[in-house]
Amino acid sequence: MELDSLHVLKNLTTLSLSFNKLSLLGKINSSGSFPNLTSLSLASCNLSEFPQYLQNLEKLIYLDLSFNNIHGFVPQWFLETSKETLLILDLSHNFLTGFDQSSLVLPWSRLLTLKIDSNRIQGLLPVPPFSTVSYIISNNSLTGEIPPLICNQTLLQVLDLSKNNLSGQIPECLGNMSNSL
Template identity: 30%
Template sequence: MLGQIPSSICNLSSLLDLSLWNNSLDGKIPECIGSLSSSLSIVDLRMNNFHGKIPKHFGKGCPLHSFRISNNKIEGSLPRSLGNCKNLKLLEVGNNYLNDTFPYWLGNLDQLQVLIMRWNGFYGQVDSADIIVSFPRLRVIDLSHNSFSGYLPTNFFENLLAIKEGYGKKGKPEYMGDILQGAMWDYDYFSFTTKGLEIEFEKLLTIWTALDFSDNQFCGEIPKALGELHSLIVLNLSHNSLTGLIPSSLADLSELESLDLSSNQLHGRIPTELKNLGFLEVLNLSRNNLVGPIPQGKQFDTSTNDSYRENVGLFGLPLSKCCDNDEETPTKVDPYGDDGDGLNWKFSILMGYGCGLVLGLSMGYIVFTTGKPQWFIRVYERVGQISIKVEKRTL
């Protein structure tokens, strides 16, 4: 479909669902969309060529359940009037040219479950000591590829009750499209960067949880409060400027399947407690300053070199495995390791000294008792004669 949204759409007083996604439409989003919000519950304009700004005026009590405008060329900021849409469950504005601070006022939307703001120009801090932001039902948050800065928002994490307490996990599983009134199954299409890949979901279960803060400018340490998000499945904090240790509290994320902390400035050892993450399929700790032995056993036995590359101080399996076209890296042994490697190292050295000592004493005893061991002299003389002949031939 080509062209623009006709102005006649503003004359529709009972429009429930405006779904025009995956076309070649351009122009601006009609300002009257906000006025139609008295009846409109679904707005889906993804994957078009719309430009300009988001309509500013969404009336009080608007029944919007889903507002999706990702993959366009929309500029400006998020209109605060969207806060009037108390039933909003899904807000997707990714892959645009939006430029704004983090919209704290979205915390008033206690029905919001999915928030996707990736690939825009959002900036500033997500956390504020003056503003307490509560997202009790939020379970999918994608703020990746923006310019957010400051410390990771501890207060924000502490108020994610749906992930923290496993809200909605009990009972019959639902798909996201089933909870959006008026939406058909083929509108229930999502894409996320998870487990290192861009994955498309035709249908997204309401029990699926993800937190992606990657490719920003966050600094400081990883908050221990993240370990309280017990239902979290995907955690991506890669490509930031995070420092400090990897908190052992991450081992409490019992449902975690993907953990990406790569391309930061983390240091210290990898917590052995992470072995308890029984569902972990993807682990990426590469490009940090981690040191010491890589924990062995359980999920760590399935990882490859790519999980740990460019950590000069790390050693142990699987760094001794050949991966792709990399040359095989010899395994180092930690003489102060916690798994008995130090004892093995010392025992090997003692065995070498012991064998040498026994051999030396034996030879000394033979020389002392026989006086002049003729067999030894004959062997020595023969080797000398052979060496002289070889030198003459060479000359």
Template identity: 30%
Template sequence: MWYLLGSNNNIMGKIPSFICELHSLNTLDLSENNFNGSIPPCLGNLNSTLSDLNLRQNNLSGGLPEEIFESLRSLDVGHNQLVGKLPRSLDHFSTLEVLNVEGNRINDTFPFWLGSLQKLQVLVLRSNAFHGPIHQASFPQLRIIDISHNHFDGTLPSEYFSKWIAMSSLGTDEDQSSEKYMGGGFGYYSMVLMNKGVELELVRILKIYTAIDFSGNKFEGEIPKSIGLMKELHVLNLSNNAFTGRIPSSLGNLTALESLDVSQNKLSGEIPQELGNLSFLAYMNFSHNQLAGLVPGGNQFRTQPCSSFEDNLELSGSSLEEDCRDIHTPASHQQYETPESEEEDKEVISWIAASIGFVPGISFGFTIGYILVSYKPKWFMNPLGRNNRRRRSTPTH
């Protein structure tokens, strides 16, 4: 079993062809370099052995090869310049657990056909040109899905999440194994995910970690009530869409939920009082909707900043009236000056989470090792200066 690990070395040029002759290669990691050109078709020679392929953060162009790798467990080509559609041959790769194509220029419809993959656990389509409605699929083992910042639209049926079994219960024999993280050995999996309002880079992904991010699309209609079946869900982000109607009270069933963002929609009615009983809900954002009525009185709600409720003209509650007198004023009507230095502070915060776990009894639920890599607020002065790690910009939609 061979491992070729060449990540983060600033290597330029095309992917060398000699790699295609390494017939016992199990893991190939060429991420965070400056490789250009297309993914060489000759990598198909490694069909029978290659299980983990990581080419993220390069300058690769062209499309994904139709004949990729039959034995892949993980495929990560995020943050390149890939175009075209997802190869339909992917639905034949019964071993595939992780598919990450974020930050490219892929123009396709929602790959509902990937629901046939019984082992698929992580699906990341973030920041591409995917479009159209997202048809219902079973996804029996899916635990993390990020389809944010695309052009998906339409409504989601009330029963949309009813067949996502792994997010409803993680009590299978497989989940009780001694291996806590997805992947193994050198083949561990990583990804970037919005969590609690910041970008987290999960250096290793716990098997029990679950997240849904549908933000930054054009979804309409009501939030499906079946979301309440996702009892093992930790992160839910539905922000920046056009959802209408009430926030479903079934969200009160998500007892493991730690981060909830439904901001920048057209939601109306009250915030369900059931959410006040979610003891692990450390971050929430209801801002820029049309919500009304009393804010739930749970302890978690009392600790939220005023910005979590702003621009909802008819929200009320004792804590809002005392501490958040200006939240009902739309941002466009507020008068203030933003110094140039504060404009710089609007850069994205990227946290590197070296160890993320769900710890019962702790309100935050995660154990997080973190490093500030692209943010320098006034209260944090780093004598070493900014970290200059190269980042790809998100494609413009």
């Protein structure tokens, strides 16, 4: 499917192409592409990299790039995508190895759900934004200890760290989250 043909749809708010037998072709570089898009589902669309046009989307609430063939680091520019609006992000079932950033906490200020399970993420556990309710990062290659900063997640209800290579002690403060977690 040629994406270039869709960029004329200026009023488009929701686009879901997931789990078809589609391969997305072409690149949209125009900063005016999809100015009103709030929901984008591209799961299982044979993507091999983060689509560049995502960096021009400022109103996304929901983004699903799961079950693709995206390899390597999550690029720095992607961490700026819809930073103030994104609520749900699914990057699961790819070949991601980590985040291309140095911040301790991921930047999306209103994020509720973050799914990055079933990738190849290495290194220390990335800390989700403090707004996060559900954080699923199982089946990766994380190492080191669970950072105590995770206990600042006062809204966290679901935390799945299973099938990693974490070590050390579980922070005591996680036990204090028994009313929500």
